[in-house]
Amino acid sequence: MGRARATREQIIEAADRLFYRQGYEHTSFAAIAEAVQISRGNFYYHFKTKDDILAAVIDARLAERRRMLERWEAEEPTPAGRIRKYIEIPLTNRADVQMYGCPVGTLSTELAKLNHASFAEANSVFTLFRTWLREQFALLGHESEADALAMHVIAFSQGVATLANAFRDEGFIWREVKQMSDWLTAYE
Amino acid sequence: MGRARATREQIIEAADRLFYRQGYEHTSFAAIAEAVQISRGNFYYHFKTKDDILAAVIDARLAERRRMLERWEAEEPTPAGRIRKYIEIPLTNRADVQMYGCPVGTLSTELAKLNHASFAEANSVFTLFRTWLREQFALLGHESEADALAMHVIAFSQGVATLANAFRDEGFIWREVKQMSDWLTAYE
DNA sequence: GTCTATAGACCGATAGAC
DNA sequence: GTCTATCGGTCTATAGAC
Numbered sequence: 001m002g003r004a005r006a007t008r009e010q011i012i013e014a015a016d017r018l019f020y021r022q023g024y025e026h027t028s029f030a031a032i033a034e035a036v037q038i039s040r041g042n043f044y045y046h047f048k049t050k051d052d053i054l055a056a057v058i059d060a061r062l063a064e065r066r067r068m069l070e071r072w073e074a075e076e077p078t079p080a081g082r083i084r085k086y087i088e089i090p091l092t093n094r095a096d097v098q099m100y101g102c103p104v105g106t107l108s109t110e111l112a113k114l115n116h117a118s119f120a121e122a123n124s125v126f127t128l129f130r131t132w133l134r135e136q137f138a139l140l141g142h143e144s145e146a147d148a149l150a151m152h153v154i155a156f157s158q159g160v161a162t163l164a165n166a167f168r169d170e171g172f173i174w175r176e177v178k179q180m181s182d183w184l185t186a187y188e
Numbered sequence: 189m190g191r192a193r194a195t196r197e198q199i200i201e202a203a204d205r206l207f208y209r210q211g212y213e214h215t216s217f218a219a220i221a222e223a224v225q226i227s228r229g230n231f232y233y234h235f236k237t238k239d240d241i242l243a244a245v246i247d248a249r250l251a252e253r254r255r256m257l258e259r260w261e262a263e264e265p266t267p268a269g270r271i272r273k274y275i276e277i278p279l280t281n282r283a284d285v286q287m288y289g290c291p292v293g294t295l296s297t298e299l300a301k302l303n304h305a306s307f308a309e310a311n312s313v314f315t316l317f318r319t320w321l322r323e324q325f326a327l328l329g330h331e332s333e334a335d336a337l338a339m340h341v342i343a344f345s346q347g348v349a350t351l352a353n354a355f356r357d358e359g360f361i362w363r364e365v366k367q368m369s370d371w372l373t374a375y376e
Numbered sequence: 377g378t379c380t381a382t383a384g385a386c387c388g389a390t391a392g393a394c
Numbered sequence: 395g396t397c398t399a400t401c402g403g404t405c406t407a408t409a410g411a412c
Binding site for chain 2: 380381382383384385
């Protein structure tokens with residue numbers, strides 16, 4: 001049981017990484033199996049279909065982001081400090097962002113085009129951020145516009161990620177994050 | 189000769205549409221051939237490889253966007269009015285944007301993940317916008333920061349498109365475009 | 377008769393699935 | 395390990411305009 005669980009998690013980890021770097025559709029069973037160094041037969045013991053793996057990857061991402069937000073709440077005493085943590089994501093992950101874009105945004109974009117059943121599930125990561133940011137803005141005393149501000153911050157992040165990916169320009173990320181961080185001071 | 193040209197352009201048109209709606213990799217020869225109502229054999233008379241079609245689609249998009257910018261220059265006498273036209277794109281195309289995102293951004297994102305040779309070519313549409321917006325900001329007297337402002341506007345557009353696609357929220361587009369339009373007045 | 381445009385059988389490789 | 399579907403891509407035959 002412990003062994004099966006470890007293998008299962010290795011598969012999810014490898015799939016997560018490959019879906020992010022190569023896209024969901026472009027990633028084959030064989031590629032994941034090879035990355036985990038297991039046979040395809042063993043593979044099917046853990047996941048019956050590719051959609052099953054996708055669902056597991058999305059669940060894992062959701063759980064990981066939840067933990068990240070909890071960590072931020074422990075580290076940053078003020079709502080503004082927490083929002084700033086979110087704004088800085090493209091900078092914190094700049095190497096990956098330039099190479100592969102945002103994991104959440106690019107998966108959402110791909111699943112939208114595939115008309116995939118897990119499209120809504122994948123967007124629940126966006127919703128997690130949206131709800132959390134909304135809370136932080138509400139704590140800052142901007143209840144009535146909290147949701148619009150939350151969406152604005154996420155949109156900023158997505159725009160920066162997409163262009164940083166297209167142009168592979170780190171200076172651009174620095175400038176945009178600085179600007180957004182300055183914008184936030186008006187709401188502190 | 190005239191017949192061939194018509195067929196060729198029909199193929200490019202159908203491929204453009206399908207690449208946008210379903211993604212490049214997810215769109216098969218068979219799907220394009222069916223959309224144009226020709227056989228797959230005929231198809232290969234006009235394009236040898238799938239990459240050839242992609243290149244033709246990118247060229248067509250570049251030409252189309254160039255014409256659009258020229259149209260805007262004719263219609264809008266002021267640089268600010270022209271920039272505003274760009275800012276309003278997500279609103280103008282809101283139905284498609286909500287369903288399929290931005291054609292330029294989503295193709296760039298997909299080709300980045302596929303490590304596709306035409307990645308740079310696809311981004312030339314971004315560069316077209318970037319150069320054009322930079323010129324408009326320079327005309328407004330903001331030469332030193334013109335490029336950063338151009339990138340900022342494109343990033344805004346990409347962020348709005350990605351989130352509008354994920355949440356299928358038209359109100360969000362209206363709010364963001366309004367906000368960005370107001371932001372622009374500070375530079376007029 | 378020639379050339380353009382079209383059709384469709386066919387190929388090897390690889391995909392997801394069992 | 396195998397099965398079936400489908401992928402991108404090649405090849406040949408031929409219909410029709412000139």
